[in-house]
Amino acid sequence: MYIVLFGAPGAGKGTQASYVAQQMNLVHIATGDLFRQAIEQGTELGMQAKSDMEKGLLGPNELTIKMVMERMAVPDCETGVVFDGFPRNLGQAETLDEALEKQGKAVDNAVYIKVAEEELLKRLTGRWVCRKCQQPYHETESPPKIQGKCDKCGGELYQRPDDNIETIKNRLGVYFKETAPLIDYYTKAGKLVEVDGVGGIDEVGRRIIEGLRK
Ligand code: ADP
Ligand code: ZN
Numbered sequence: 001m002y003i004v005l006f007g008a009p010g011a012g013k014g015t016q017a018s019y020v021a022q023q024m025n026l027v028h029i030a031t032g033d034l035f036r037q038a039i040e041q042g043t044e045l046g047m048q049a050k051s052d053m054e055k056g057l058l059g060p061n062e063l064t065i066k067m068v069m070e071r072m073a074v075p076d077c078e079t080g081v082v083f084d085g086f087p088r089n090l091g092q093a094e095t096l097d098e099a100l101e102k103q104g105k106a107v108d109n110a111v112y113i114k115v116a117e118e119e120l121l122k123r124l125t126g127r128w129v130c131r132k133c134q135q136p137y138h139e140t141e142s143p144p145k146i147q148g149k150c151d152k153c154g155g156e157l158y159q160r161p162d163d164n165i166e167t168i169k170n171r172l173g174v175y176f177k178e179t180a181p182l183i184d185y186y187t188k189a190g191k192l193v194e195v196d197g198v199g200g201i202d203e204v205g206r207r208i209i210e211g212l213r214k
Contacts, residue, residue, distance in 0.1 A: 002081050003083065003212065004109070005082060006085075006110065006112055007112060007113035008175045009120065009171045010123040011113040011114070012113055012115070013113060015201055016111075016205055016208055017083075023209055024209070028084060029068060029071050029072070029082070031064055031067065035053060035059055054167070056170030056171040057170065061092055064086065064092060065095050068083075068086055088178065093186075109193050110182065110189075110191050110192055111208055114196055124163055126138045127160070128157040130153065130155040131157070132153050133150060135152050
């Protein structure tokens with residue numbers, strides 16, 4: 001099974017992708033995490049990605065696709081993948097379709113997690129993420145049991161440098177312009193599953209699993 005999870009920044013893609021991957025025994029590939037890893041490692045790709053990410057812009061398509069393809073070549077992906085934050089524009093969506101087709105595979109469903117803009121802003125400005133396992137928290141909506149520490153792995157929590165109000169506004173603009181057209185793309189392909197992203201983590205997770213079963 002190959003599932004795409006998409007939605008605006010702050011829609012809960014990361015949280016839900018890790019939930020769905022666990023429930024359905026799929027590999028979770030998050031391009032935002034791949035970008036952050038590349039930046040930390042100081043690779044050539046990382047240097048290019050860093051300035052884009054700081055501005056809230058998308059990284060270059062070629063490099064994004066290269067990272068995804070490298071990760072997909074690892075044998076654990078054979079049984080299926082949940083893509084989180086990829087594809088993020090029509091070019092990436094077409095490339096993914098072509099790459100899977102070559103292997104006799106296809107995207108089964110694309111889950112669109114729908115959240116109103118006002119709610120997105122609230123979520124992103126209070127977000128804390130685990131440095132080790134990337135689990136997100138929110139300072140008022142879903143705080144960790146111990147302040148500054150990840151419930152799951154004990155890792156240190158930090159605020160992403162691109163979670164500041166200026167960058168957040170840019171990211172939302174990029175989302176509406178570049179990523180929102182995927183709603184149409186996957187609707188036409190008969191693959192869209194639209195899910196209301198407002199509610200508890202388990203509640204939204206159940207909606208997604210239910211939507212995928214239909
Ligand atoms: P969010 O969805 O909250 O913005 P992500 O962690 O998914 O967070 O992405 C963070 C940043 O990483 C993006 O703003 C962008 O710069 C880069 N990025 C992630 N995925 C892609 C992608 N598929 N194509 C291009 N850039 C990407
Ligand atoms: Zn953690």
